[in-house]
Amino acid sequence: MAEWLAKTMPNVVDYSDKFLESSRATLQMFLIAGAFTLVLGAFFGILLTVTRPGGICENRILYRVVDLITNIFRSIPFVILLIFLIPLTRALVGTAIGVKGAIVPLVFGAVPFFTRQVEVALAGVSPGKVEAATAMGSGKLGIIFRVYLHEAVPDLIRVITVTAISLIGLTTMAGAVGAGGIGSFAINYGQNLHHQDIVNVCVLVLLVFVSLIQTLGSGLSRRTTDRALFRRMVRAEEPSAPPESPASNPGQKS
Amino acid sequence: MIELKDLSKTYRSPEGEVVALEGVNLRVEEGQIYGIVGYSGAGKSTLVRCLNLLETPDAGCITVEGFGTVRISQGRCFFRPESTIGDAGENTGMETRLTEKHLKALRRDVGMIFQHFNLLDRSTVFENVAYPLKYTGRSKAQIRARVLELLKLVDLSEKVNAYPSELSGGQKQRVAIARALANSPRILLSDEATSALDPEATESILKLLQELNRKLHLTVILITHEMAVVKAVCDRVAVMEQGRIVEEGSVYEVFSHPRQPITDRFVGSTSGLGRINALMKQNLDFITPDDTVIKCVFSEESVGEALVSDVSRRFGVNMNIFLGSVEILQGKPLGGLVLKVEGPPEKRLAAIEYLRQHNVRVEVIEHG
Secondary structure, eight states: OHHHHHHHOHHHHHTHHHHHHHHHHHHHHHHHHHHHHHHHHHHHHHHHHHHSTTSTTOOHHHHHHHHHHHHHHHHSOHHHHHHHTHHHHHHHHSOSSHHHHHHHHHHHHHHHHHHHHHHHHHHTSOHHHHHHHHHTTOOHHHIIIIIIIHHTHHHHHHHHHHHHHHHHHHHHHHIIIIIOHHHHHIIIIIITTTOHHHHHHHHHHHHHHHHHHHHHHHHHHHHTTTSOSSOOOOOSSOTTSOSOOGGGOTTOOO | OEEEEEEEEEEEETTEEEEEEEEEEEEEOTTOEEEEEOOTTSSHHHHHHHHTTSSOOSEEEEEETTTEEEEEETTEEEEEEGGGBOTTSOBOSOOEEOOHHHHHHHHHHEEEEOTTOOOOTTSOHHHHHHGGGTTTTOOHHHHHHHHHHHHHHTTOGGGTTOOGGGSOHHHHHHHHHHHHTTTOOSEEEEESTTTTSOHHHHHHHHHHHHHHHHHSOOEEEEEESOHHHHHHHOSEEEEEETTEEEEEEEHHHHHHSOOSHHHHHHHHHHSGGGHHHHHHTTOOTTOOTTEEEEEEEEOTTTTTSOHHHHHHHHHTOEEEEEEEEEEEETTEEEEEEEEEEESOHHHHHHHHHHHHHTTEEEEEEEEO
């Protein structure tokens, strides 16, 4: 095995600690920036949904402001955003390079994208469901969590998948300007030193990673459409009743 | 009891204004099934949404017995609890701004069902019905007991763990009804609840509403564009056109003596006699200048009499029956005939006059 590796990808083996370190850095950037993106993007996506004209907390000014900021950041190409944000990044985390320095531009790059995606996912929840919940006396928080977020789960999983994959792309781009990770490994050790096998392995690793995310996302999304991931069963009869439970065949239509 | 006074609502958009409600007055007594009919765009959906303030009217008063009065002025809502309303209905108490808390209380008192059910697709039947019960201070066991009780009420106990996608339309509406009744409201608003259902499911849902009305003394306000629905279950009916209530009365009254042209069209749409209008359009050539075609509606007082042969003998005219029907509305018979009257003009007029004197509503469809 080691022999075969040394033969087919000698440079990868030579720089194996660099390679592992880069992979770890990429994963770190992905997870930390991803966590921030998830929370902030969901927050702004919900904010846009509820403040939009006709929304449950209609607020035209707030909606326009968030909408505008989202559009502005969406329209700046990421490579330019990276250098544009360097002063802010320095001010916030003290450095503009390495994993730490990459988080800020990554979050700025991914949050507007994810915000729009969340907005679209929540727009897929029929207004009738929201109206029904309102008519039942459900409060605004109840509607956000128990109707919007709950009903949009399959779409949210889908957009999280898309965002995660695009975030991986962003981390490699950040690598080009000093963030480290797989991106910079492929450029500095693959491209610049003419080690094609290093580039190939980087592509392969990213391919596997993206495929895993996509498969997981698609599967989860499908399994949560028109149902919860796990059906919570309630027995229709008191426990003392005879064991023939009518709930045992819930899929049956009549 | 629920009462609306001078309710008005106008939708404003850059394209212009649309008057949805214009000075609507309505009073629904407790325990009634009250129908509101109208074509789409007549304002009936807006009206029903104003009842639980899903839509805020521009102006007007909404009084719900057991809750209080909401007065709306220039789109701002004020609330006065019931206990401070004087005997004559005059306002004696302190009026406050309507708060979110008042709204929630009102909405727990007024359940609502919809044309497209609006169930949560990712929740089981149990979870859907439990939705309005959660966060109301009930324990898990209490919620479970209440949900099972409600499902029994709508005859859907065996579907407790099903998802909406596993149910038929009628079953989905039953779940929606159970959910709407969870907090024991005294009023149920039904917004075209049977319009998306097949005839069989429609009938079973209407039966259920009637049953609930009797069992729970539930007041039902039913919005529909189908007169057949009104005919089947309602006690009283209001007809809406262009944001106004143009006619109101007991179902029997309205069906036997429609006063507005639009009401006539609605009534005609469900009665067999409505078909005469289509027939007349075909230019039937068996109507000669000596004939008059009339539509007669016999109400309670006249349906039992042998008027046709009586008139025929008395005035020497021939009565040729084109169409006939008898229906039972609210337990009372309502009959209708389309007749061709043959004879000299003065005899025909006298015959029609005679029928009118005997509580028959006569409408001359065509003079030959």
